[in-house]
Amino acid sequence: MIKINNLSKKYKGAEMFSVSSLDLEVEEGEIFGLLGPNGAGKTTLISMLSSLIQPTSGDFTIDSLDFKNNKRKLQQHIGIVPQEYALYPDLTAFENLMYFGSMYNLKGESFKNDIKKQLEILGLANFSNKKIKTFSGGMKRRVNLIASILHKPKVLFLDEPTVGVDVQSKNVIIAHLQALNKQGTTIIYTSHHLNEAETFCTRVAIIDKGIIVAKGTPEALIKNQPEANTLEDVFLALTGNALRDYA
Numbered sequence: 001m002i003k004i005n006n007l008s009k010k011y012k013g014a015e016m017f018s019v020s021s022l023d024l025e026v027e028e029g030e031i032f033g034l035l036g037p038n039g040a041g042k043t044t045l046i047s048m049l050s051s052l053i054q055p056t057s058g059d060f061t062i063d064s065l066d067f068k069n070n071k072r073k074l075q076q077h078i079g080i081v082p083q084e085y086a087l088y089p090d091l092t093a094f095e096n097l098m099y100f101g102s103m104y105n106l107k108g109e110s111f112k113n114d115i116k117k118q119l120e121i122l123g124l125a126n127f128s129n130k131k132i133k134t135f136s137g138g139m140k141r142r143v144n145l146i147a148s149i150l151h152k153p154k155v156l157f158l159d160e161p162t163v164g165v166d167v168q169s170k171n172v173i174i175a176h177l178q179a180l181n182k183q184g185t186t187i188i189y190t191s192h193h194l195n196e197a198e199t200f201c202t203r204v205a206i207i208d209k210g211i212i213v214a215k216g217t218p219e220a221l222i223k224n225q226p227e228a229n230t231l232e233d234v235f236l237a238l239t240g241n242a243l244r245d246y247a
């Protein structure tokens, strides 16, 4: 479903590549986790794949569409859940979702019913007509998720969708992502929650300093790493214990 070939990104003025000659294939129907310490290049990679930023060099295709020549078509195929909320605080949840739908030309009664259904599934039916600025972080994340899937994308990119939310919201988000995946959506997500990734992902890639240092099923990575019992053990063995602060 996704084929990445020799993809690199060096930001303007930066000394180092944030993503460096990266090759990766993600199959249709996977839940693929991009894991790595702060500054590893996860957001940069997802931002290139979702056409938010331009690669410095390299190629990728999504559903056999080359990113250089099919930007418009790709926008219909993919959904993006960014780290930051992309919601209007003074609009209600329903109004926000109507607005996001309009960007994909979605309107009419069946679309309104779809929004209601999604709000219901994500536990927000009673808050449909409340302004976003009154919502908790977990509620905003759930609305953000709905906004990205209204056009029923084949591939969904999520940048830390469960960061900073309560356990209840996290569980609802993960369950919904699993349901979408069962219906055929390929999911690529970044996370710092290694326990979550261990059970949620079909495969993961551990990224450090812009390169993939390991990839495979969580079980295979644990099995192949001496003395590792969890994905966190593998992660620390491959990326070390040093802090990765950057500014």
Ligand SMILES: Nc1ncnc2c1ncn2[C@@H]1O[C@H](COP(=O)(O)OP(=O)(O)OP(=O)(O)O)[C@@H](O)[C@H]1O
Residues within 6 Å of the ligand: 011, 012, 014, 018, 036, 037, 038, 039, 040, 041, 042, 043, 044, 045, 246, 247
């Ligand atoms: N807009 C930018 N301009 C310059 N450098 C950037 C920019 N965005 C990111 N970087 C740099 O690129 C590198 C990778 O950052 P990126 O945000 O992709 O990492 P990440 O793995 O998503 O980190 P985190 O887990 O903290 O979100 C870092 O060194 C960062 O400082």
